[in-house]
Amino acid sequence: MSDSKTTLTDAVHDLLRRAIIEQALKPGMRLPEDTVGEQFGVSRTIVRHALVRLENEGLVVTRRNRGAFVAEPSREEAQQIFEVRRCLENEVIRMLCARMPDNGYDQLEAHVRRELATKGKDGPVSIRLAGEFHILLADLTGNDVLARYVREVVLRCSLIMSMYARSHSSDCAVDEHSRIIESIRAGDHTRAIEIMGHHLGAVAGRADLIPAPDNIQSILSHYRKELPL
Structure with missing residues (x-):
């Protein structure tokens, strides 16, 4: 890759990463190469290289036949x-x-x-x-x-x-x-x-990493403690 393409790839990578970290691009949002390329005025090849770098960082996932998406960690x-x-x-x-x-x-x-x-x-x-x-x-x-x-x-x-x-x-x-x-x-x-x-x-x-109870027994067990005996 030429120096000019490398510089553009770096710039697109950094801007996409910033948009993800600043929560402008939300988890699960699709990142079409053509749309990203049009917005930044660069080729799809440059966008593809930037997305690969973001995928290596765990910020983007590629789904077969569907393209790239902002990652959604479990x-x-x-x-x-x-x-x-x-x-x-x-x-x-x-x-x-x-x-x-x-x-x-x-x-x-x-x-x-x-x-x-x-x-x-x-x-x-x-x-x-x-x-x-x-x-x-x-x-x-x-x-x-x-x-x-x-x-x-x-x-x-x-x-x-x-x-x-x-x-x-x-x-x-x-x-x-x-x-x-x-x-x-x-x-x-x-x-x-x-x-x-x-x-x-x-x-x-501040992150709700413990799954919320999904049945009435689990939900009401928390309130049962306040029941006067």
């Missing part, structure tokens, strides 16, 4: 992704407490300022920036393999939240991001991991 898959994310991000914190690039804290604090600037103003952008904070943490480790895995699970978590989240609050997210930075700066990986665990737990808690 609840079981979502739970597994959150479990893996917690393990990966704990390792990121351990590595950053041991070594942080010279301008690492400046980059992290600048990102938090961007989050604060959008707080309460633009929900989709706040969600994207919240995820990008965690991707930045991983990038700062200097471990490209770890950073790639973290990027994938963070992006897939954003997709999961668009499917299952009951609400999104950037207030606690930004505050906890700042506290994570402070703990890493102090070299206290135990405290940083504790805050990260609470932070990711709150994110997962």
